[in-house]
Amino acid sequence: MRFEEFSTQFVQQVGKKEGAISPVLVNSASFGYGDSETGEGIFDGSVKKPLYSRMGNPTSGQLESILAAMDGGIGAIATSSGMGATAMATLSLLKAGDEIISIGGLFGGTYSYFSETLTRFGITTRFFDVDEVGAIEEAITDKTKLLFLESVGNPNMHLPDIKRIADMAVAHGVVLMVDNTITPLSIKPLELGADIVVYSTTKIITGNASALGGAVVFRPIKEGEDKFKTQRYSELHPFIKKMGAMALIGNAKKRALRDFGMSANGFGSYLTMLGLETLPLRMDRIVSSVEKIVLALDAAGFCINHPSLVEHPHHERYKEQFSQGCGTLFTIDMGSKEAAFAFLNCSKLITITANIGDSRTLGLHMGSTIYRDFDAPTREFLGITEGLVRISVGLENPEDIISDFMRARS
Numbered sequence: 259m260r261f262e263e264f265s266t267q268f269v270q271q272v273g274k275k276e277g278a279i280s281p282v283l284v285n286s287a288s289f290g291y292g293d294s295e296t297g298e299g300i301f302d303g304s305v306k307k308p309l310y311s312r313m314g315n316p317t318s319g320q321l322e323s324i325l326a327a328m329d330g331g332i333g334a335i336a337t338s339s340g341m342g343a344t345a346m347a348t349l350s351l352l353k354a355g356d357e358i359i360s361i362g363g364l365f366g367g368t369y370s371y372f373s374e375t376l377t378r379f380g381i382t383t384r385f386f387d388v389d390e391v392g393a394i395e396e397a398i399t400d401k402t403k404l405l406f407l408e409s410v411g412n413p414n415m416h417l418p419d420i421k422r423i424a425d426m427a428v429a430h431g432v433v434l435m436v437d438n439t440i441t442p443l444s445i446k447p448l449e450l451g452a453d454i455v456v457y458s459t460t461k462i463i464t465g466n467a468s469a470l471g472g473a474v475v476f477r478p479i480k481e482g483e484d485k486f487k488t489q490r491y492s493e494l495h496p497f498i499k500k501m502g503a504m505a506l507i508g509n510a511k512k513r514a515l516r517d518f519g520m521s522a523n524g525f526g527s528y529l530t531m532l533g534l535e536t537l538p539l540r541m542d543r544i545v546s547s548v549e550k551i552v553l554a555l556d557a558a559g560f561c562i563n564h565p566s567l568v569e570h571p572h573h574e575r576y577k578e579q580f581s582q583g584c585g586t587l588f589t590i591d592m593g594s595k596e597a598a599f600a601f602l603n604c605s606k607l608i609t610i611t612a613n614i615g616d617s618r619t620l621g622l623h624m625g626s627t628i629y630r631d632f633d634a635p636t637r638e639f640l641g642i643t644e645g646l647v648r649i650s651v652g653l654e655n656p657e658d659i660i661s662d663f664m665r666a667r668s
């Protein structure tokens with residue numbers, strides 16, 4: 259079975275051997291310090307006790323340790339949503355005048371955050387497709403603070419050569435941030451050379467639409483040479499001086515979490531941990547279902563976009579770098595908006611919604627929903643055609659999904 263190494267780890271880390279087995283849910287917004295000396299210690303960091311839930315919550319803290327271990331990071335910070343995670347990770351490092359290079363994807367919310375919101379604050383983003391490696395390298399300037407990469411293009415299903423892009427980031431001393439929402443467990447960005455990983459835990463990690471959430475996982479600052487110690491990241495230097503290996507956590511907490519408040523809540527983190535326990539099982543099941551379903555639908559004449567199919571431009575990369583699958587998604591081009599609507603309305607299994615990574619199979623017509631506000635060139639760049647339907651495969655029997663889709667088309 260895939261993801262075996264995580265199944266023991268997660269259930270053991272979520273449950274306790276003594277007392278309450280289910281994670282202890284701390285819902286308090288604030289915490290008493292007992293005496294003033296302890297209060298002072300909490301604020302200067304010498305006493306490790308909760309300060310105030312905007313700065314960290316004990317239940318979220320348990321989730322953070324598990325996610326940090328999952329990706330081999332030194333720490334993680336849970337956030338109120340996936341967009342909260344991206345906002346925290348980027349805003350803690352960027353200032354007016356800085357540049358982002360965005361590669362592949364891109365999730366609609368992230369695209370508008372980069373192209374419409376950050377530009378208002380003087381931060382510019384250039385967008386590239388995954389295979390424009392030469393142009394990406396040429397676009398890196400002294401002002402480039404961040405290469406941002408989505409592990410799987412949603413919904414264009416392009417797969418990046420993560421290793422090659424990570425090597426480029428190392429060569430130029432620029433931070434690589436990976437949105438690994440679609441491929442937790444299957445892709446380990448920090449091992450491949452990324453510096454920061456962001457997640458929407460709302461999706462496959464929680465897996466049942468019970469909690470909105472996100473997380474950012476950070477690598478340690480290395481002893482000796484480290485790209486964060488160069489002039490490009492001078493704003494981080496006081497944190498490196500004070501906190502050493504943990505500097506990215508301290509920086510993100512003070513420069514983003516404290517001041518913008520995209521903090522996770524305890525109940526959301528509790529539900530997320532319950533989901534996380536079964537993530538390895540669900541991922542394994544869904545990845546093999548996706549391969550079966552796309553093969554059968556492709557053979558039946560559906561216009562399918564998924565890299566497990568030999569005709570997909572990134573099929574070789576799928577086999578090499580994505581041998582554990584590329585998550586729950588594939589797309590179908592139904593040819594027209596009318597055909598797409600008819601298919602979705604006729605299916606008995608599909609839940610029509612903007613979410614992905616759920617226990618249930620979900621579907622959505624892209625052009626009339628998430629991408630409705632985008633102009634034609636942007637839609638083309640993002641691979642949004644008139645009849646495009648995105649499917650997120652769930653835990654149902656794959657044979658049931660195949661026969662439901664065949665019936666819904668006719």
Ligand SMILES: *Cc1c(COP(=O)(O)O)cnc(C)c1O
Pocket residue numbers: 339340341342365367368408412437439440457458459460461470471472614
């Ligand atoms: C859903 C999603 C996000 C945003 O997450 P929310 O929890 O909805 O804020 C970011 N990136 C990707 C790839 C996503 O699928």
